[in-house]
Amino acid sequence: MDPEILKRRLERAEAEIRGLEQLIENKTRDLYLSQESLRQSTQFLNNVLGAMANALVILDGRGNIQELNKAAERMLARGRADIEGHPLTDFLECNCGTGLYGPRQTECEAFVRTAGGNTSPCLLSSSPLLGDEGEIEGYVCVWIDISERRQLEMELRHAQKMESLGQMAAGVAHEINTPIQFVGDSLTFLREAFDDMLDIVQQYQATRDQWPQDGPLGLAAARLTTAEDDADLEFIAEEAPGAFERATGGLGRVASIVQALKNFSHPGSEEKVPTDINQILQNTLTLARNEYKYVAQLETDFAEVPEVLVHPGDMGQVFLNLVVNAAHAVEATPAGKTGNGHIRLRTALDGDFLLVEVADDGCGIPDSIRDRIYDPFFTTKEVGKGTGQGLAIARRIVVDKHGGNLEVESTAGQGTCFRVFLPLPSEAKAA
Amino acid sequence: MFDADRKPRILFVDDDPDLLNGMRHALRRDRKRWDLAYASSGQAALDTLEHFHADMVVTDMRMPGIDGAELLSHIAHRFPATLRFVLSGEASDEMALRAIPYTHQWIAKPIAKPVLIETIERSMALLTRIHSPEVREWIAHCDLPAAPANYQALQAALRVPEPDLDPIAACIEQDPVLTGRILQWTNSGFFGRRQEIRRVRDALTTLGLRLLSEMVLVSGVFHTWKEAPEHGPFGRAELLEHSLLVARQAALMAADLEFSETGVWSAALLHDIGYLILADRAPEQLRALENRLAGGEPTRELELEIVGCGHGELGGALLQAWGLPFAVVEAVVHHQDPENCVSSGVHLAGLVHLAGAIVRGSEPNPSYLASSGLAERYPLWKSEYSQARDQAA
Numbered sequence: 001m002d003p004e005i006l007k008r009r010l011e012r013a014e015a016e017i018r019g020l021e022q023l024i025e026n027k028t029r030d031l032y033l034s035q036e037s038l039r040q041s042t043q044f045l046n047n048v049l050g051a052m053a054n055a056l057v058i059l060d061g062r063g064n065i066q067e068l069n070k071a072a073e074r075m076l077a078r079g080r081a082d083i084e085g086h087p088l089t090d091f092l093e094c095n096c097g098t099g100l101y102g103p104r105q106t107e108c109e110a111f112v113r114t115a116g117g118n119t120s121p122c123l124l125s126s127s128p129l130l131g132d133e134g135e136i137e138g139y140v141c142v143w144i145d146i147s148e149r150r151q152l153e154m155e156l157r158h159a160q161k162m163e164s165l166g167q168m169a170a171g172v173a174h175e176i177n178t179p180i181q182f183v184g185d186s187l188t189f190l191r192e193a194f195d196d197m198l199d200i201v202q203q204y205q206a207t208r209d210q211w212p213q214d215g216p217l218g219l220a221a222a223r224l225t226t227a228e229d230d231a232d233l234e235f236i237a238e239e240a241p242g243a244f245e246r247a248t249g250g251l252g253r254v255a256s257i258v259q260a261l262k263n264f265s266h267p268g269s270e271e272k273v274p275t276d277i278n279q280i281l282q283n284t285l286t287l288a289r290n291e292y293k294y295v296a297q298l299e300t301d302f303a304e305v306p307e308v309l310v311h312p313g314d315m316g317q318v319f320l321n322l323v324v325n326a327a328h329a330v331e332a333t334p335a336g337k338t339g340n341g342h343i344r345l346r347t348a349l350d351g352d353f354l355l356v357e358v359a360d361d362g363c364g365i366p367d368s369i370r371d372r373i374y375d376p377f378f379t380t381k382e383v384g385k386g387t388g389q390g391l392a393i394a395r396r397i398v399v400d401k402h403g404g405n406l407e408v409e410s411t412a413g414q415g416t417c418f419r420v421f422l423p424l425p426s427e428a429k430a431a
Numbered sequence: 432m433f434d435a436d437r438k439p440r441i442l443f444v445d446d447d448p449d450l451l452n453g454m455r456h457a458l459r460r461d462r463k464r465w466d467l468a469y470a471s472s473g474q475a476a477l478d479t480l481e482h483f484h485a486d487m488v489v490t491d492m493r494m495p496g497i498d499g500a501e502l503l504s505h506i507a508h509r510f511p512a513t514l515r516f517v518l519s520g521e522a523s524d525e526m527a528l529r530a531i532p533y534t535h536q537w538i539a540k541p542i543a544k545p546v547l548i549e550t551i552e553r554s555m556a557l558l559t560r561i562h563s564p565e566v567r568e569w570i571a572h573c574d575l576p577a578a579p580a581n582y583q584a585l586q587a588a589l590r591v592p593e594p595d596l597d598p599i600a601a602c603i604e605q606d607p608v609l610t611g612r613i614l615q616w617t618n619s620g621f622f623g624r625r626q627e628i629r630r631v632r633d634a635l636t637t638l639g640l641r642l643l644s645e646m647v648l649v650s651g652v653f654h655t656w657k658e659a660p661e662h663g664p665f666g667r668a669e670l671l672e673h674s675l676l677v678a679r680q681a682a683l684m685a686a687d688l689e690f691s692e693t694g695v696w697s698a699a700l701l702h703d704i705g706y707l708i709l710a711d712r713a714p715e716q717l718r719a720l721e722n723r724l725a726g727g728e729p730t731r732e733l734e735l736e737i738v739g740c741g742h743g744e745l746g747g748a749l750l751q752a753w754g755l756p757f758a759v760v761e762a763v764v765h766h767q768d769p770e771n772c773v774s775s776g777v778h779l780a781g782l783v784h785l786a787g788a789i790v791r792g793s794e795p796n797p798s799y800l801a802s803s804g805l806a807e808r809y810p811l812w813k814s815e816y817s818q819a820r821d822q823a824a
Contacts, residue, residue, distance in 0.1 A: 177539075177541050184457075185453030185457035188456075189459060
């Protein structure tokens, strides 16, 4: 063999090895780089999933949870171990039945049930995960919490309702005030005219009594006496003043109800104004009379309290809600059914706060639902009696809008007492 | 046209015949006290006024054709001596704003007859004692201008985004006309008032700032003074300064006495508003007073001779027609003769009187000083005032 040839072969082989080594080195570096980039994108993806405000879960083909992000863990309010492997429907109630697991993406509203038993509304979307052959391997489900939005929507609807009620009340007040005016004026006229006529009749009677007993005058006198007896003039003279009083008093009541309705629904100024809370309570009682008068006796104990800075219309709503709730609670008891329940309203000074207490001896609030009474839409009342918004709105008004406090003390079967604390203005605190 | 001895003439206007008949029936017994007429539309009211020279018109707001606000504006121009009242069930802010420039008082429906009678009687009590038709016309003409500087300061304070009530109240309290107008509106039935309001700060919480700025705009408080002199014994600047000094002094004294009634500042600020009426409506009378005056305050006799009534009565009659609280009106009427007030002791009129004497350096009414029990404090206040004045100088 020609050594030259061998040498060249060797050189070629060596060059080939160097080429291969270079290739391996390149491949290794590429591999490293792509692993690194894979690691980075996985981490990025995990970060994204973890940072997402929306809850995300991956389900297997049977609907059991395989993976979940932090938001899902937080919203379900359970540890990861209590969630993984369980069907999603254990924690989430949606109104589209089994439609969640279909071949296409679906969206629906659902309720998340936390370990504590609270439910909160959410918007859920579910899409199938497809394998290479197009078969369904699982599902990815995402949901967002919409309870805040729900609450705002509810408050907006409520505000709109109050506004249109206010406009209507103003219109009704105008329509009713005019007839109240002229019915009252006519009553005044009739009463005064009656008094004047009675006076004249008595003068006639006095004249008649001096007529001789016999002759044509005597006959006429006898006829007059008979006519008087037929009409029962004595009864009329005695009873008519009472009838006038009754009519005038009743009209006064109508006027005060219209006024209360107007005060209650008039949005008034948008600023907080110094307000006599006792006056608002009185107003509330006038409006809610129909709710409590057949079920409970009312006691009021209003202390002399300084004016506080509030939105009067809002506070009227709060008290109306509490009084109506008290009436409903009393109505559910045997005493309430016979009109012998009790509702007690009290105002007092309590440190830096004005305290308004609405207490009843009604059915009370069972311990099991005590935590949920302020949840929007939570209600134990039958359809048509309550929307579950009353206490949620009351708390929002007292706590958020006025910097006050709303407390409840209740024993099932014995009664409930709500306490509203409103901050006193600074000059009243010093006094 | 006017005869102070005849019965007051009142015209009621409402498009609802039931209401008008009800009113006619309810006021049957008052036919001896008043001469009453009724009209069922704005046009009918204007026709009636051609031959029935009413001292007061009481009209509904919502009426077809000429409505209440329009009717009152016609009356203000054609029958300027007539007091103009609204009796309304309910009205929008917009409607009230249209009526404000021409309305003395706003009464809310429903109103019981005795209250209506009292409101009307009280509004006219001083006016009917003034015999000169000319003077009555000055009073019924209700748009009195504010001092331009005060008006501008208020406008500026209102333009601040999210303005605070206190600086705005302070601004209004510098000016008698602004103060008077704001008390007029907030004491009216338009706000379904519960109790009388005597302080600007209280008035503002009732009124709200949006309505305040709109009311100020339409109320005519910014029309120009005709030919009233800016300076001189009855110059506008001097009148304003004097009112402010008396208001400050009276407020100091009230604080010193721990006097619990409100309205001291308002009453003191308004006590010489009679001169402002003259400055606006009758500057020639004011000049005549000035010419006959050797200095100091004109006597009541001199005012009677030249003007036809005292400046206290003149101002009081205007504020009464505006429906201001009785105690404030009384203080304005009797700030020179506080012993003639309904009650005795320390009251608004007495404080305004004594504060006025201190500021002017004139002698206080000796019988009031004795009967009010303030004879000991008075010299102290007086020397404090002169010390403070000397220091300021």
